[in-house]
Amino acid sequence: QQQVKQSPQSLIVQKGGISIINCAYENTAFDYFPWYQQFPGKGPALLIAIRPDVSEKKEGRFTISFNKSAKQFSLHIMDSQPGDSATYFCAARGGTGANNLFFGTGTRLTVIP
Amino acid sequence: DAGVIQSPRHEVTEMGQEVTLRCKPISGHNSLFWYRQTMMRGLELLIYFNNNVPIDDSGMPEDRFSAKMPNASFSTLKIQPSEPRDSAVYFCASSLWEASNQPQHFGDGTRLSIL
Numbered sequence: 001q002q003q004v005k006q007s008p009q010s011l012i013v014q015k016g017g018i019s020i021i022n023c024a025y026e027n028t029a030f031d032y033f034p035w036y037q038q039f040p041g042k043g044p045a046l047l048i049a050i051r052p053d054v055s056e057k058k059e060g061r062f063t064i065s066f067n068k069s070a071k072q073f074s075l076h077i078m079d080s081q082p083g084d085s086a087t088y089f090c091a092a093r094g095g096t097g098a099n100n101l102f103f104g105t106g107t108r109l110t111v112i113p
Numbered sequence: 114d115a116g117v118i119q120s121p122r123h124e125v126t127e128m129g130q131e132v133t134l135r136c137k138p139i140s141g142h143n144s145l146f147w148y149r150q151t152m153m154r155g156l157e158l159l160i161y162f163n164n165n166v167p168i169d170d171s172g173m174p175e176d177r178f179s180a181k182m183p184n185a186s187f188s189t190l191k192i193q194p195s196e197p198r199d200s201a202v203y204f205c206a207s208s209l210w211e212a213s214n215q216p217q218h219f220g221d222g223t224r225l226s227i228l
Contacts, residue, residue, distance in 0.1 A: 036219075041221065042222075043117070043204050043206070043219030043220050043221050043222055044156070044204075044219050046217070089155075089156060099144055099161075099163070099208060099210050099215075100146070100158055100161055100168075101158070101217060103158075104155070105155040
């Protein structure tokens, strides 16, 4: 079964707008939540990550919001740019001592100029 | 520093043939992961190694798949015999295995097509 649920499957945003991608999980043992960005023909690359003891993390135009009680986290891309057009994956790490990641199904983001 | 290196980048072969995918992790990394990516199933973890030892192979779809890591700088994923449903992009990733938040670094993948 899918350990991390991601939505939407695809997203179209105007340049300058805010892109929001949501993820949810069930396993409370997960202890690390990264977001990966993937361009066509390339492997996923780490974008930003958060631990569950923090409610928000911001790096430039990218922000993760984390709601531990709801077991949800989201990626916000402010001032979206055409160069942000890519597939985004949320993920969760298996817990203490584990270093395997469970990935969401991905969101294809298109930013229109 | 060189990233994770995978070879070949593309492989086209006929059903029933043996396929071997190769991966060189980032130097100094002691965890290695093999993933498969398809439109239908997304990114699936097949197997991962810590210090060259397989830790979890529950994602390996069936006995036709096998993976080895004979040393810290090389791993293979083998499919024998291959079937059309094995067509996918296969990624290798590596990381430092420790309690802190070390990211997985992915290679650019091998696009496998089984005819």
